[in-house]
Amino acid sequence: MFFCAISGEPPQEPVVTKSGKVYEKRLIVKYINENGTDPITGEKLEESDLIAIKASPETAAPRTPSNTSIPSLLHLFQSEWDALVLEIFSLKQKNNSIRQELSYALYSQDAASRVIARLIRERDAAREALANVQATMGITPSASAGGEDVEMVDSSSAEDGLPATVVAQIEETHQALSAARKKRKPPVGYANPAEVKTFVATHTIPSLHSASPAGITSLAVSRVNPSQFLTGGNDKIVQLYDRSSDKVLASLKGHTKKVNHVAFREREGDSTLLISASADKIAKIWSHDVASGEYIPKSTIRSHKGELTGLAVHPTSTILAIGSTDKTYSLHDLTNFNQVFRSVPSDEPFTSLSIHPDGTLIALGTPTSTVQIYDIRTGAIAASLSPADAPPFTVNTLAFSENGYHLLAPDSLSSVAIWDLRKQKTTHSIALGDNFKVNKVVYDTSAQFLAVAGSTGARVFAHKSWDELLRLDEGGEVTDLVFGNQGKEIWGTTGREVRIWGLPA
Numbered sequence: 264m265f266f267c268a269i270s271g272e273p274p275q276e277p278v279v280t281k282s283g284k285v286y287e288k289r290l291i292v293k294y295i296n297e298n299g300t301d302p303i304t305g306e307k308l309e310e311s312d313l314i315a316i317k318a319s320p321e322t323a324a325p326r327t328p329s330n331t332s333i334p335s336l337l338h339l340f341q342s343e344w345d346a347l348v349l350e351i352f353s354l355k356q357k358n359n360s361i362r363q364e365l366s367y368a369l370y371s372q373d374a375a376s377r378v379i380a381r382l383i384r385e386r387d388a389a390r391e392a393l394a395n396v397q398a399t400m401g402i403t404p405s406a407s408a409g410g411e412d413v414e415m416v417d418s419s420s421a422e423d424g425l426p427a428t429v430v431a432q433i434e435e436t437h438q439a440l441s442a443a444r445k446k447r448k449p450p451v452g453y454a455n456p457a458e459v460k461t462f463v464a465t466h467t468i469p470s471l472h473s474a475s476p477a478g479i480t481s482l483a484v485s486r487v488n489p490s491q492f493l494t495g496g497n498d499k500i501v502q503l504y505d506r507s508s509d510k511v512l513a514s515l516k517g518h519t520k521k522v523n524h525v526a527f528r529e530r531e532g533d534s535t536l537l538i539s540a541s542a543d544k545i546a547k548i549w550s551h552d553v554a555s556g557e558y559i560p561k562s563t564i565r566s567h568k569g570e571l572t573g574l575a576v577h578p579t580s581t582i583l584a585i586g587s588t589d590k591t592y593s594l595h596d597l598t599n600f601n602q603v604f605r606s607v608p609s610d611e612p613f614t615s616l617s618i619h620p621d622g623t624l625i626a627l628g629t630p631t632s633t634v635q636i637y638d639i640r641t642g643a644i645a646a647s648l649s650p651a652d653a654p655p656f657t658v659n660t661l662a663f664s665e666n667g668y669h670l671l672a673p674d675s676l677s678s679v680a681i682w683d684l685r686k687q688k689t690t691h692s693i694a695l696g697d698n699f700k701v702n703k704v705v706y707d708t709s710a711q712f713l714a715v716a717g718s719t720g721a722r723v724f725a726h727k728s729w730d731e732l733l734r735l736d737e738g739g740e741v742t743d744l745v746f747g748n749q750g751k752e753i754w755g756t757t758g759r760e761v762r763i764w765g766l767p768a
Contacts, residue, residue, distance in 0.1 A: 265277050265285045265316070266285065267285065267286050267287040267290060268284045268285060268286055268302070268303055269286055269287065269290045269291065269294070269302060270287060270290060272287075274286065274287040274288070275287065276288040276289070276315070277315075277316040278291060278313040278314060278315050278316060279313070279314050279316055280301055280308060280312060280313060280314075281301075281306070281308075281312060282301055282303060282304045282306065284301070284303050284304075285316065286302075286313075288313065288315070291313065292310055292313075295308055295309065295310055296310075424604070424641065424642065425594070425603060425604050425639075425640060425641075425642075426603055429581075429582065429594075429596070429603055429604075430640050432579045432581060432582075433577070433579060433582075433622050433623065433639065433640055434640070436577075436578050436579045436621075436622045437621045437622050437623050440578060440620065440621045440622065441621045441667065444620070444621070444665070444666065444667055449709040449711060449750075450709070450749065452749055453709050453711075453749050453750050454749060454750035454751050454766075455711075456711070456712075456725050456730075456732055458751075458766060459712060459723060459732045459733055459750070460732050460733060461766060461767060462723075462733055462735075462753065462764045462765055462766065463764060463765070463766075463767050464735075464737060464762060464763070464764055465752075465763050465764060465765045465766075465768070466506070466762070466763040467760055467761070467762050467763070468504065468506065468509070468760060468761045468762075468763075469759065469760050470759055470760075471494055471496070471502060471504065471759050471760065471761060472494065472496035472497070472498045472500060472502060472759055473496070473498035473500070474759070475498075476497040476498060476521075477497065477498075477758060477759050478496060478497040478742070478758060478759065479494050479495070479496050479497075479742060479743070479756040479758070479759060479760075479761070480495050480496055480497060480521055480522055480523060480742060480743070480756075481494065481495040481522060481523060481524045481525045481742075481743050481756075482494055482525070482743040482744075482745055482754060482755075482756050482761065483525045483526050483527055483745065484745045484747060484748075484754055485527050485529065485535075486527070486529055486748075487529045487535070489747060489748040490505055490506040490507040491503065491504065491505050491506070491512070492504055492506065492745075492754065492761065493525045493526070493527060493537060494525065494756065494761065495521075495522030495523065495524065495525040495539055495541075496521070496522060496759075497521045497522075498521075499516070499518040499519060499520060499521060499522060499541070499543075500514055500515065500516055500518075500522070501513075501514075501515040501516075501518075501522055501525055501537065501539045501547075501549075502514050502515070503515070503537060503558065504761070506763075512558075513537070513549070513557065513558045515537065515539075515547075515549055515558060517547050517560065517563070518539065518541040518543050518545070518547065519541075519543040520541055520542035520543040521541065521542050522539050522540070522541050522542075523540050523541060523542055523570070523571060523572060523574075524539065524540040524571070524572075524573065524574035525537070525538065525539045525540075525574075526538045526539075526574055526575065526576050527576070528576050528580060528583070528597055529580070530580040530581075533580075534550050534551045534552075534553065535550075535551045536548055536549065536550055536551075536561065536597065537549040537550075537551075537558055538574065538576070538583065539574075540571035540572075540573070540574040540585060541570075541571060542570045542571070543570075544565070544567055544568065544569060544570060544571060544587070545563055545564060545565050545571070546563070546564040546571060546574065546583075546585055547560065547562075547563050547564075548560075548561045548562045548563075548564070548597075548600065549561055561600070562600040564583075564585065564595060564600070564602075566585070566593050566595075566602050566605065567585065567587035567589050567591065567593065568587075568589040569587045569588035569589030569590075569612065570587065570588045571585055571586070571587050572586050572587060572588055572612075572613060572614050572615060572616070572659075573585065573586025573587075573592070573613060573614075573615050573616020573617075573627065574586075574616065575616055575617060575618045575625075576597075576618075577594075577618055577622055577639075578618070578620065578621070578622040579622060580597070581596065581597050581598055582594050582595065582596065582597065582603070583595045583597050584616060584618055584625055584639075585616075586613040586614075586615065586616035586627050587612075587613060588612035588613065588614070589608070589612070590608040590609045590610070590611060590612050590613065591605055591606045591607075591608050591609070591613075592605075592606050592613060592616065592625065592627060592637075593605040593606070594639070604642065606637065606642050607642070609629075609635065611629040611630060611631055611633070611635075612629065612630060613627040613628065613629065613635075614627075614628045614629060614630055614657050614658055614659050615627065615628035615658055615659050615660050615661045616628075616661065617661035617662055617663055617670075618639070618663070619639075619663050619667065620663055620664075620665050620667055621667055622639065623638065623639055623640060624636055624637070624638065624639060624645060624663075625637050625639045626661050626663065626670060626672075627661075628657070628658025628659060628660070628661055628672065629657075629658060630655070630657045630658075631655050632649055632650055632653050632654075632655050632656050632658065632674075633647060633648065633649040633658070634647070634648040634649070634658055634661065634670070634672050634682075635647055636648065636670075636684075646684070646687050648670070648672070648682055648687060650674040650675070650680060650689070653674055653675055654675070656673065656675060656676050658672055658673055659673070659701070659702070660672070660673065660701065660702065660703045660704045661704070662704045662705050662706050662713070663706070664681075664706045664710050664713075664726070665706055665707070665708050665709065665710040666710040667684075668683060668684055668685060669681050669682060669683060669684065669690065669706075669710075669726075670682040670684055671704045671705075671706060671713055672704065673701045673704070674689065674692055676700055676701065677694070677695050677696060677697055677698075677699045677700060677701065677717075678692055678693060678694045678695055678701075679692070679693050679695070679701060679704055679715055680692045680693075681693075681713075681726075691729050693715075693724060693729060695715060695717065695722065696719075698718070698719060699717045699718060699719050700717050700718040701715060701716075701717050702716045702717050702718065702740070702741065702742050702743070703715070703716040703717075703741070703742065703743050703744050704716075705744050705745065705746065706726075706746075707746040707750050708746065708750070709750060710726055711725065711726055711750070712724065712725060712726060712732070712746070712750065713726055714744050714746070714753065715744075716741035716742065716743060716744040716755060717740070717741065718740050719736060719739075719740065720734060720735050720736030720737075720738070720739070720740070720741055721734075721735040721736070721741040721744050721753075721755055722734050722735070723735075723753065733753075733764075735753070735755060735762075735764055738755070738757030738758075738760065738762050739757055739758065740757065740758075741755045741756065741757055742756045742757070743755065743756045744756075747763070747765070751765055751766060752764065752765040753765070
């Protein structure tokens with residue numbers, strides 16, 4: 264690297280003199296024309312004495328002299344900062360434009376969803392009108408073929424009411440059951456409170472359903488064959504198990520989400536039906552085939568647009584009730600699997616369901632602490648029960664007493680209330696502790712006992728005296744609970760296990 268002897272900067276066109284000094288050509292030529300001498304040695308110098316220096320073409324150009332001073336550096340930094348600010352401003356403009364495009368896309372999607380919802384409502388109204396015309400003309404929809412799943416179509420609404428034949432069946436059942444219930448006493452040999460206090464774990468059936476996702480969500484025990492029980496699980500499967508042989512009799516698939524409820528329909532002269540309701544918005548029915556000895560799909564009910572949270576077989580054994588988070592409940596004829604009634608949408612979703620033992624009332628829980636009770640014959644609301652001064656909670660379980668006068672339901676997350684249906688007031692409230700979360704409430708068939716399953720086990724109480732008779736906490740959380748035959752056993756689900764408690768051997 265050369266430096267001009269006059270300017271002290273790297274020359275753009277370097278030349279050398281006899282004295283060996285390097286100069287910028289334009290500067291030394293100007294000096295020679297003015298003075299005629301070498302600016303360093305003072306010797307006489309002419310332009311012809313200058314010898315040009317040829318630099319290598321690969322040599323990088325020297326840095327401009329302007330960037331070596333502080334003012335020039337500050338100017339350079341200011342220019343770079345201005346460029347950076349302009350780039351950020353441009354990015355903000357692009358971001359705002361993209362945000363506007365996204366907002367427009369979301370608005371368009373919302374508008375499309377509203378149009379689809381309106382079209383669905385119009386479709387449902389058209390289906391309902393068609394069903395009404397068919398009913399007027401005496402045309403009955405054909406029953407589904409055996410063994411095939413069918414999509415259920417709304418065939419009746421609250422305005423139409425239940426068919427007269429169904430109402431007659433309900434009335435007949437109500438008269439027979441209510442007359443027998445007035446002076447009914449526990450059957451001979453039925454368990455008494457002293458025996459319940461001695462209950463111990465007698466049998467455990469492990470490893471039911473899949474391990475992932477694990478957990479049994481619902482349980483039902485057969486009345487005709489007390490050794491058989493039905494379970495639904497988080498693994499979307501329904502299992503029929505025989506305790507006497509310790510074998511799975513049927514593993515029934517078809518749901519796409521967890522099974523919330525299971526039930527038997529056992530009627531003399533008819534084949535046994537296995538029924539399930541799931542979070543996938545459908546209920547499935549399987550029928551026992553005598554020829555093959557297996558359970559085959561009979562029907563699939565798709566009458567609700569929300570998760571199914573309640574399932575119960577009516578005392579007539581010919582009607583199935585289903586509750587849903589779509590704010591409606593529906594009734595279905597178990598002889599042809601047609602829907603015979605659907606309620607007017609309520610203000611709240613339904614989170615649980617229970618049918619009165621006489622068959623005239625249906626109770627439904629809500630997410631806002633309220634229990635709505637309807638007359639099942641007309642669909643009219645008969646009562647609305649809500650705990651006083653209770654913070655909002657979800658009523659996830661309900662149970663009518665077999666005496667017909669009481670309803671058992673949570674009145675908080677960790678306590679249960681016994682409602683007197685005649686006065687529509689709570690008769691008693693049982694606190695279970697802050698660490699106890701209620702999963703299931705149930706009465707036995709003699710109206711002597713009530714049981715509560717929860718996060719830390721299960722407890723059994725005497726009806727009317729409300730004394731705690733038994734604690735079942737060795738298995739941890741109990742998700743469902745059922746009283747067995749003659750009250751001699753209590754069945755519960757803990758994780759992937761079904762535990763049975765009864766009298767000591």
